[in-house]
Amino acid sequence: MKKLIAVMLIIVLTLSLAACGGKKKVEETKGENADSKEKSGTIEEKVEDKDELEPVTLKFTYPGSHQQDEEKVEEAINEYLKDKINASIDIEPIDWSAFEEKTSLMMATGDNLDMIFTASWMTYYTDVAKKAYVPLNDLIEKYAPKTKELLNPALFEGPKVDGVIYGLSTNKETAGATGLFFRKDLVEKYKFDISKIKSIDDFETVLEPMLETIKKNEPGIYPYYSNGYNSLVSFYQPLSIGGGDTPGYYNPDSGKIEYTQESEEKVLLYDLAYKWANMGYINEDAVTAEEWVPNMFCTWMPYKPGKDAEMSAQLGVELVGEVIGDPYTTTCEVTGSMIAISRNSKNPERCMMFLELLNTDKYLNNLLNYGIEDVHYLKVKDNVIDFPEGVTASTSNYYPSSQWMFQNQFLNYLRVGEAEDKWEQYDAFNKSAVVSPLLGFAFDATPVKSEIAACKNIREEFEKALVSGVLDPAVAVPEYLEKLKANGSEKIVAEKQRQIDAFKAKNK
Structure with a gap:
């Protein structure tokens, strides 16, 4: 690195005044804070010609x-990357149950770590506060211009903290919505028109008669299947603030933080859950159930194009989905899957070069996702793949x-059974979002972290039982509040309101 910098200093001294002006422009890029300004000088001094890049390994x-x-796929990736950015990738998956604890320790102790998956529902904001990640504004500008041009601007806006991007969001669905999913064979058998269910206002008048029909005629089938929080009342709340564990959502009509438990929609759904549970439409083990089951007629899931095909493959029965209400693009949605660059990384520039390729190079993207063609998958059509004969997702030697x-x-290949216009559907879905x-x-x-911890315990006491129809909302909701x-909770609501008012004032 010292040799590289020495060479570059000689080059810089011989550059024209125009190049100096270019450097000044980079250093003055908007969105920098003190940390990103410190990085910008390093970024400007890097050699762009891959033949002059020293070989590095990125974890x-x-x-x-x-x-x-995994090692076979790494070898194929690294052979490809050598001619692209002269880098190798060391892939290190960590079990879900230990991921946050282990990576937190790795970053705190200075262990070798370059790129790390993160999300708003994990420890993204906590890690940003700890200065665990490298600011990405300048890195994106210089080393990922195609990615910036390609991706939805919301994917760069959502992850910002005080104007600085610390995570590069995944280009997938940038919106979230509520979906109801039904057994296709039963929908067809009874000629149900599920397209008439447009909002929760239609649940009692349109959905309920369907549940009654299933209850009377299909023994062994749950009319409505609930598994705890993934329940009737888990309707999409696009303007929840701070996650479901914290009291208060943003009402755009009033501009105020209000109690979710008092919203018109939530009260209606609590009442319906209680009514349907007493009519035998909801499974009795709803409070403790964890997984979806094939012997269900209807259930709630987060909606995205192709979700019905995914769940059909998982359950072994064909499902059809119907989106309820409008999809929304929120901070939560666009920060739900990101890759950050660790402060421990000695090569943040090369990391961003890799992420640029991962976003723009179809071969590399699918190599990481699906492995080696004719070994881990077979091409059925140009963009459609399947497992080799006798291999499944659970028995494959490479299927992360x-x-x-x-x-x-x-850029992903499609699996057999997925709609061939899946990505066009995603694009239309994203564009339709509010x-x-x-x-x-x-x-x-x-x-308010101590208050949030206390309120989370209260939520555990009431929410699952209410959304599963176990508690009478007329009695339980006032006690809950x-x-x-x-x-x-009032301190939490006030703090949310204070921060939102400051955000709106700053972004007028």
């Missing part, structure tokens, strides 16, 4: 399991099943 970790042929983590999903007025806002829970307030 990349994500939550998942080790694949039997982490496509949603590895950057640009629009953009949240709070896009880019991230709630800092630090001032009283306990929340007794444990600091």
Whole structure:
């Protein structure tokens, strides 16, 4: 590195004034903070010609399991990368149960680590506060221009903290919505028109008669299947703030943080859950159930194009889905899958070069996702693949099943059975979404972390039982709200309102 810098200093001294002006422009790029300004000088001094780049190895970790042929795939990736950016990748998946603890320790102790999967629902904001990640604004500008041009601008806006990007979001669905999913054979058998279910206002008038029909005529089939929080009441709340564990959502009509448990939609759904449970439409083990089952007629899931095909393959029965309400693009959605560059990395520039390729190079993207052609998968059509004969997802020697983590999903091959226009559907879905007025806002829970912990315990006490129809909402909801307030929920709501008001004032 010292030799490289010495060479570059000689080059810089011989550059024209125009090049000096270019450097000044980079150093003055908007969105820099003190840390990113410090990085910009290093970025400007890097050699862009791959033939002059020293070979480096980049460690990349994500939550998942080790694949039997991981080393074979690494070898193929590294052979390809040598001619691209003269880098090698060391893939290190860490089991989900240990991922956050292990990576936190690795970053704190200075262990070798370059790229790391992160998300807003994991420790992204906590790690940003710890300065665990490298600022990416300048790195993206210089080393990922095609990615910046290609991706939805919301993917760069959502991860910002004080104007600085610390995670590069995955290009997948940039919106979230509620979906109801049905057994296709039963929909066809009884000629149900599920397209008439447009919003939760149609649940009682349109959906309920369907559940009654199934209850009367299909013994052994759950009319509505609930598994705890993935339940009837888990309707998509696009403007929740700070996650479901914290009281208060943003009402755009009033501009205020209000209690979710008092919203018109939530009260309606609590009541329906209680009614349907007493009519025998909901499975009795809803509070403790964890997985979906094939012998269900209807259930709730987060909606995205192709979700029905994914779940059909998982359950072994064909499902059809119907989106309920409008999809929303929120900070939560666009920060749900990101790759950050660790502060421990000695080669952040090369990391960004790799991420640029992962977002723009179809061969590399699918090599990481699916392995080696004719070894781990077979091409059925130009963009459609299948497992070799006798191999399944669970028996494959290489199938991380982490496509949603590895950057640009629009480059992914399609599996047999998936709609061949899947990515066109994704694009249309993303474009149809309502953009949240709070896009880019991230709630800092630090001032009320003890109150949030206390309220989380109260939520555990009431929420699952309410959404599963076990508790009478007329009795339980007032008690629920009283306990929340007794444990600091009003302080949480006030803090959320303060931060949102400051965000709106700053972004007028």
